[in-house]
Amino acid sequence: MALSDTTGARRIGAPFAAFAVGSLRTLTSIAVTMLGLLLVTFVIGRVMPIDPVLAIVGERASQSTYDAVYAQLGLDKPLIVQFLYYLGDVVRGDFGTSTLNARPVSEDILRVFPATLELATLGVIFGIVLGVPLGVVAAVKRGTWIDQLARVLALVGYSMPIFWLGLIGLLIFYGILGWVGGPGRLDIFYVDIVPQVTGMILVDAALARDWTVFANAFSHIILPASLLGYYSLAYISRMTRSFMLEQLSAEYVTTARVKGMSEWNVVWRHAFRNIRVQLITVVALSYAGLLEGSVLTEIIFSWPGIGSYITTALLSADMNAVLGGTVVVGLVFILLNIFSDLLYRVFDPRAR
Amino acid sequence: MTAYSKLLSGAAIGLAVAVTGGAAFAETPPNMLVIANRIDDITSLDPAQSFEFAGSDVLRNVYGNLVNFDPLKLDQGFQPDLATSWEVSEDGKSITFTMREGMTFASGNPVTAEDAAMSLRRAVILNKTPAFILTQFGFTPENVEETITFDDTTVTITTDKNYATSFVMNCLTATIASIVDYKTVMEHEVDGDMGNAWLSTNSAGSYAYTVDSWKPNESVTLSSNPDFYLGAPAMERVIVRHVAESASQRLLLERGDIDIARNLNPEDIAGISDVDGVKINEELKGRLMYLGLNQTHPQLSKPEVRQAVKYLIDYEGMQNSFLKGQYTIHQNFLPATYLGASDENPFSLNIEKAKELLAEAGVDGLEIELGVREAQERIEIAQSFQNTAAQAGITVNITVGTGAQILERYRARELDMSLEAWGPDYPDPQTNAGTFAYNPDNSLDAQATGLLAWRLAWDTDGLTPMVEAAVVENDQEKRVQMYIDIQEKFRETAPFAIMFQQIEQSALREEVTDFSSGQAITAASYWQVTK
Numbered sequence: 001m002a003l004s005d006t007t008g009a010r011r012i013g014a015p016f017a018a019f020a021v022g023s024l025r026t027l028t029s030i031a032v033t034m035l036g037l038l039l040v041t042f043v044i045g046r047v048m049p050i051d052p053v054l055a056i057v058g059e060r061a062s063q064s065t066y067d068a069v070y071a072q073l074g075l076d077k078p079l080i081v082q083f084l085y086y087l088g089d090v091v092r093g094d095f096g097t098s099t100l101n102a103r104p105v106s107e108d109i110l111r112v113f114p115a116t117l118e119l120a121t122l123g124v125i126f127g128i129v130l131g132v133p134l135g136v137v138a139a140v141k142r143g144t145w146i147d148q149l150a151r152v153l154a155l156v157g158y159s160m161p162i163f164w165l166g167l168i169g170l171l172i173f174y175g176i177l178g179w180v181g182g183p184g185r186l187d188i189f190y191v192d193i194v195p196q197v198t199g200m201i202l203v204d205a206a207l208a209r210d211w212t213v214f215a216n217a218f219s220h221i222i223l224p225a226s227l228l229g230y231y232s233l234a235y236i237s238r239m240t241r242s243f244m245l246e247q248l249s250a251e252y253v254t255t256a257r258v259k260g261m262s263e264w265n266v267v268w269r270h271a272f273r274n275i276r277v278q279l280i281t282v283v284a285l286s287y288a289g290l291l292e293g294s295v296l297t298e299i300i301f302s303w304p305g306i307g308s309y310i311t312t313a314l315l316s317a318d319m320n321a322v323l324g325g326t327v328v329v330g331l332v333f334i335l336l337n338i339f340s341d342l343l344y345r346v347f348d349p350r351a352r
Numbered sequence: 353m354t355a356y357s358k359l360l361s362g363a364a365i366g367l368a369v370a371v372t373g374g375a376a377f378a379e380t381p382p383n384m385l386v387i388a389n390r391i392d393d394i395t396s397l398d399p400a401q402s403f404e405f406a407g408s409d410v411l412r413n414v415y416g417n418l419v420n421f422d423p424l425k426l427d428q429g430f431q432p433d434l435a436t437s438w439e440v441s442e443d444g445k446s447i448t449f450t451m452r453e454g455m456t457f458a459s460g461n462p463v464t465a466e467d468a469a470m471s472l473r474r475a476v477i478l479n480k481t482p483a484f485i486l487t488q489f490g491f492t493p494e495n496v497e498e499t500i501t502f503d504d505t506t507v508t509i510t511t512d513k514n515y516a517t518s519f520v521m522n523c524l525t526a527t528i529a530s531i532v533d534y535k536t537v538m539e540h541e542v543d544g545d546m547g548n549a550w551l552s553t554n555s556a557g558s559y560a561y562t563v564d565s566w567k568p569n570e571s572v573t574l575s576s577n578p579d580f581y582l583g584a585p586a587m588e589r590v591i592v593r594h595v596a597e598s599a600s601q602r603l604l605l606e607r608g609d610i611d612i613a614r615n616l617n618p619e620d621i622a623g624i625s626d627v628d629g630v631k632i633n634e635e636l637k638g639r640l641m642y643l644g645l646n647q648t649h650p651q652l653s654k655p656e657v658r659q660a661v662k663y664l665i666d667y668e669g670m671q672n673s674f675l676k677g678q679y680t681i682h683q684n685f686l687p688a689t690y691l692g693a694s695d696e697n698p699f700s701l702n703i704e705k706a707k708e709l710l711a712e713a714g715v716d717g718l719e720i721e722l723g724v725r726e727a728q729e730r731i732e733i734a735q736s737f738q739n740t741a742a743q744a745g746i747t748v749n750i751t752v753g754t755g756a757q758i759l760e761r762y763r764a765r766e767l768d769m770s771l772e773a774w775g776p777d778y779p780d781p782q783t784n785a786g787t788f789a790y791n792p793d794n795s796l797d798a799q800a801t802g803l804l805a806w807r808l809a810w811d812t813d814g815l816t817p818m819v820e821a822a823v824v825e826n827d828q829e830k831r832v833q834m835y836i837d838i839q840e841k842f843r844e845t846a847p848f849a850i851m852f853q854q855i856e857q858s859a860l861r862e863e864v865t866d867f868s869s870g871q872a873i874t875a876a877s878y879w880q881v882t883k
Contacts (some may be wrong), residue, residue, distance in 0.1 A: 051756055051759075051760045052762060052806075054756055054763075057481050058403055063799040063800075065479070098390075098568075099395070100568070101394065102396045102401075102552040102553070103397060103553065103568065108568065111567070111568075166597050167600075170600065170603055172602060174607065175603045181610050182600075182604050182607060183595055183600045183603075183604060184593060184595075187609070188384075188591050188593070188609075188633075191571070192565065201794070280445070299596050299597050301597075301600070302568070302593065302594065304569050304570040307598075309569065312392055312569060315754055316755075316756070332505060
């Protein structure tokens with residue numbers, strides 16, 4: 001009996017231990033990666049030929065004012081001491097204060113990141129919903145006009161400057177046809193109407209059940225999201241086509257066809273199932289790219305996202321904001337990576 | 353955005369508008385003013401700290417000063433504002449202001465002489481970047497209790513010298529001299545910051561508007577004060593939206609989603625000027641574009657070379673091409689519309705004359721580095737100069753960098769030449785005279801990096817005492833003549849080749865009237881605007 005109890009405990013304990021070890025390994029990996037990211041961005045921030053003191057005091061300031069701010073920022077301390085102070089602050093969730101707008105960087109990031117998250121999520125959904133079927137069909141109908149069309153669409157997506165496409169889109173759908181909202185996240189009449197919960201206006205409007213605001217927000221986001229989605233689509237469809245071609249030329253597909261399986265089942269139940277893991281990587285990369293923020297799209301559409309936030313901060317030598325933004329983007333990459341790993345396990349039994 | 357991308361976007365919009373005849377447009381509400389502007393330079397809403405254009409535009413409408421300008425009568429100079437009158441003491445050092453009665457702050461607190469005095473003291477004690485506008489009168493954190501005093505109805509300021517009264521009064525119109533609700537501000541004091549952190553993102557004024565919200569890089573929203581002493585503003589709400597891209601501003605204006613677009617590039621101004629329902633407003637601003645020659649350079653310090661450079665600039669060519677409508681030729685350190693401004697512009701492109709001057713100086717095969725900030729118009733000016741200088745045998749190597757990078761090297765006297773812009777800090781001639789033509793200690797140890805003359809290592813060739821004399825001259829006519837004389841000598845000898853003065857071109861919906869961006873001397877004001 002005792003032996004049986006022990007075996008039972010082992011049966012329960014083994015997966016738990018494996019889970020604990022796996023989690024610990026993941027957490028350690030995250031911590032080491034974040035530490036490396038912080039160190040690299042911090043050092044780059046300090047060795048860049050930009051003077052953060054001048055960014056604060058301006059060019060009119062006297063030397064005494066300059067020296068006071070220099071000391072106040074702790075720049076008179078050794079680099080390693082500065083880094084340790086910074087590390088301590090970051091661990092407490094404090095990225096410092098933006099020298100550009102005198103607000104905590106964490107507050108800024110909470111304001112700009114949801115705008116990017118909302119835009120990127122819609123963009124990548126657009127890219128997946130259209131890009132994956134397009135890639136599959138292009139592979140199945142290889143060499144036909146559908147394949148050529150998919151190729152042209154992807155080529156245009158890769159090669160057209162985004163600012164050009166953005167402006168043309170704005171001009172046609174906003175300026176001429178009036179089908180969508182203009183630059184900005186909302187018309188001025190709808191700003192600050194729904195309470196901010198997530199910072200994503202579509203979600204907040206839905207939570208508040210204010211469908212007028214939701215519709216207005218949607219009319220503003222649809223164009224930039226479609227634009228980003230188009231670039232995402234170009235990448236996803238080409239990669240899907242490539243993965244599918246590889247599968248469709250495999251022997252098991254030929255065997256399935258010889259056995260009389262319907263083409264639908266061959267393509268979707270067999271070939272497509274086998275490219276899901278690769279597609280996860282492609283989609284995750286595409287999504288991460290959009291979450292970094294598309295600076296030009298954000299500028300053209302006056303979208304207050306993290307891309308333009310980091311760029312403005314960099315050009316203004318607001319190093320706290322640059323570091324804070326970079327850390328968040330890095331964290332997003334890591335989290336997406338972990339999420340991809342989890343999905344691998346769901347879709348690929350060999351990874352379990 | 354590059355010139356290529358601007359060309360593409362301009363062409364696209366121009367073509368489509370031409371084909372369609374423009375889009376049908378909506379309208380903003382009649383009591384609301386919506387402005388598209390670049391507001392990413394706002395660093396703080398505390399008037400003791402704010403020193404940027406977009407921030408000044410906001411604060412001009414939120415805070416009153418002892419004296420200020422009437423936006424529709426800017427040429428009349430400073431006028432009574434929260435003070436109704438003033439008296440100057442016999443020795444000329446003290447000015448006593450009598451406060452306007454019956455005014456209240458947005459909090460409901462009355463506007464008192466104590467608020468006025470404590471606001472000025474606070475600005476001096478906090479000693480943020482623009483504090484020099486006040487501390488140049490001898491106010492220090494240690495002496496403000498004696499030099500800035502008050503009683504029930506009056507405020508008295510006592511300066512360390514008998515400065516020209518107009519100089520002192522003009523400085524009191526600056527943003528840093530704004531009168532804040534001192535009690536409210538001090539209620540939010542943290543760690544002895546005199547409420548600076550709180551006031552950086554909030555407002556505590558008594559003027560035409562209060563700040564509802566400031567979302568950095570996104571928008572500023574103002575609500576009107578119906579009890580404003582000049583009358584309730586017609587525009588009950590003002591929203592300034594951050595729209596960085598000129599083409600986007602143009603589309604918003606054409607669609608009627610905004611009333612004013614303040615940052616249109618020349619291509620978009622040209623494109624929109626024929627659109628029905630839109631008009632263009634032009635105002636001279638204070639910003640000057642200049643070339644500075646580092647006087648530690650053995651060749652550039654020769655008087656003939658300084659002159660030669662002034663003849664190697666294609667002023668007309670640039671004004672009439674890529675700077676069209678954005679800048680006008682101006683070769684003096686006081687912007688047009690300023691007290692003592694000169695309209696003499698004696699230099700024009702003359703390669704032969706420049707060659708003669710270089711030969712006189714014994715300069716041949718000169719190669720120099722020109723530092724330029726990465727702004728399209730500046731790069732184009734630098735390239736134009738590079739081309740004309742090459743015709744006289746001077747090789748110009750252009751170094752392009754971010755504003756902070758170039759500024760750092762400029763202040764460290766590292767660049768041979770710098771292409772820079774300068775905007776006045778307050779509406780008095782001393783603001784520019786005191787930096788372009790004033791440098792009492794040219795030594796490296798002085799580190800007077802705030803003075804442009806010091807940055808170029810120029811001892812001003814005797815202009816420093818002339819500037820010191822002008823700033824204490826109380827006879828207005830004499831003072832004006834003194835600045836004209838200083839500028840005449842400056843034009844001939846200074847290592848500054850001042851080239852252009854900025855014009856601000858705003859595009860407005862036709863129904864918007866009386867908008868003023870403040871010209872060269874103050875910031876934008878909204879309370880007088882009607883639709």
